Amino acid sequence: MRIFLLTKTPQSERTKLCLRLAASSQDAVVYLAGDGVYNLLRQDEAGKVNHNGEAVQATGHPCQKDGFQALAATLQKHRIFACLEDLEARGVHADGKATIPADFYGSLVNEMMREGSQVYSF
Amino acid sequence: MKSFFFLLDSAPYGSEKAFGLLNAAAVSSKMDAAVGLYGDGVYLALADQDSRALGLPNHSDILYAYPEIRVLVHEPSLVDRGLMNAGLLERVELMDGEKFFEEMLVADGIILL
Secondary structure (H helix, E strand, O other), X not given: XXXXXXXXXXXXXXXXXHHXXXXXOOOEEEEEOHHHHXXXXXXXXXXXXXOOOOEEEOOOOEOOOOHXXXXXXHOOHHHEEEOHHHHHHHOOOOOXXXXXXXXXXXXXXXXXXXXXXXXXXX | OOEEEEEEOOOOOOOOHHHHHHXXXXXXXXXXXXXXXXXXXXXXXXXXXXXXXXXXXXHHHHHHHOOOXXXXXXXXXXXXXXXXXXXXXXXXXXXXXXXHHHHHHHOOEEEEO
């Protein structure tokens, strides 16, 4: 199993690289911690619409693909895990888009310790 | 033998990330270690680096001091920065995107700073 620990926001180049690698792996799981939980936001939660009706981010930059769209294109829901404390700290609701383990880091370490596991941290 | 892929995705000078990453790779040189240059990290592949004015070590010297460490360069990052015709260090290996990502995925661990 390939485990990807993602702590960066959707616009980070490291996030794009992480999801690219995860998409190339048959057996990938993604653990979202810290700012990584923002990858569960959909476009309508993360941004707004400008006067031309185009989706834009809060910064005014055009939206390309929202965090969850990119993540969901890569993995199924049961392969995405998010840290409850980090979700709450950032006001992000998982809304069934990810599994929320009671013990996020315990679950992560258990997966890491399994024979044959590979861990990639971004 | 464990294999580690040290990914440098930031500029080689101006922060301690590259120096720290290269030293970590040097310490791991008895294992199967590779340094991957990606994004702004590809600037480390340029030949004729002169860091004296910065008062910093020349990071390319570290690469030459440990020939057992492979140095892989993400070619699309070079193209994005207009560096395809620039002189590069002799010991780097240019790789297209797919090959570069394959090298990352076969490693037991990826380390970024």
